[in-house]
Amino acid sequence: MDGDRAGVLGVVLAGGLARRMGGGDKTLLMLAGRPMLSHLLERLAPQVAAVAVNANGDPRRFAAAAPGVAVVADGEPGYPGPLAGILAGMDFAATLGLKAVVSLPGDTPLIPMDLVERLHAAAKPLACAASLGRVHPPVGYWPVSLREGLRAAVRGGEGKVSRWAGGQGCGVVSWEGDPFLNANAPGDLALLEAALHA
Numbered sequence: 334m335d336g337d338r339a340g341v342l343g344v345v346l347a348g349g350l351a352r353r354m355g356g357g358d359k360t361l362l363m364l365a366g367r368p369m370l371s372h373l374l375e376r377l378a379p380q381v382a383a384v385a386v387n388a389n390g391d392p393r394r395f396a397a398a399a400p401g402v403a404v405v406a407d408g409e410p411g412y413p414g415p416l417a418g419i420l421a422g423m424d425f426a427a428t429l430g431l432k433a434v435v436s437l438p439g440d441t442p443l444i445p446m447d448l449v450e451r452l453h454a455a456a457k458p459l460a461c462a463a464s465l466g467r468v469h470p471p472v473g474y475w476p477v478s479l480r481e482g483l484r485a486a487v488r489g490g491e492g493k494v495s496r497w498a499g500g501q502g503c504g505v506v507s508w509e510g511d512p513f514l515n516a517n518a519p520g521d522l523a524l525l526e527a528a529l530h531a
């Protein structure tokens with residue numbers, strides 16, 4: 334295994350409430366005949382040492398789409414936002430002896446195959462992805478060494494990924510096109526399916 338991915342846990346963030354989608358698990362919605370999560374893991378798993386899904390509630394609902402994949406819940410109550418999922422990923426990475434987390438929202442199934450390699454190379458100490466002139470902070474590289482600082486921030490009410498990441502020092506890596514196209518509302522699924530087939 335090469336150095337970039339050897340110490341990295343890939344974490345699919347699926348701990349939100351998906352209100353704009355009408356609730357439920359966005360990452361389990363079907364895209365081209367299989368769950369979005371299955372597309373995402375197919376691209377993520379070869380880039381990392383291990384993968385996990387961050388989600389709250391009964392973990393068994395992910396078993397079919399992600400067989401054998403660990404599901405880790407937020408350690409902080411009350412749906413405090415994606416930072417809580419990144420923190421849960423860091424805590425799990427620490428138990429595996431891994432040095433960093435790469436996080437991805439569960440509704441971004443088109444991620445690039447050089448994601449982990451390029452984020453790792455740009456980390457100072459964090460790195461976030463960008464496309465179409467926008468930064469996507471939940472797509473990021475997070476050293477586990479920052480987890481106690483992140484825990485304190487989340488407990489202190491920090492809910493904005495970009496603000497916390499910017500305060501630590503965050504390299505930005507840009508990709509051509511829109512490999513981080515995601516599904517917020519039902520109408521977005523057709524756009525994703527078209528992009529998948531493009």
Ligand SMILES: Nc1nc2c(ncn2[C@@H]2O[C@H](COP(=O)(O)OP(=O)(O)OP(=O)(O)O)[C@@H](O)[C@H]2O)c(=O)[nH]1
Nearest residue numbers: 346347348349350351352353412413414415418438
């Ligand atoms: N662990 C965790 N993840 C979260 C939380 N809130 C949002 N996320 C995740 O952060 C990512 C970006 O959030 P959104 O795309 O807005 O997803 P969402 O919050 O489920 O959707 P809306 O309710 O429609 O905003 C998604 O992957 C969510 O699953 C949270 O409280 N805990």
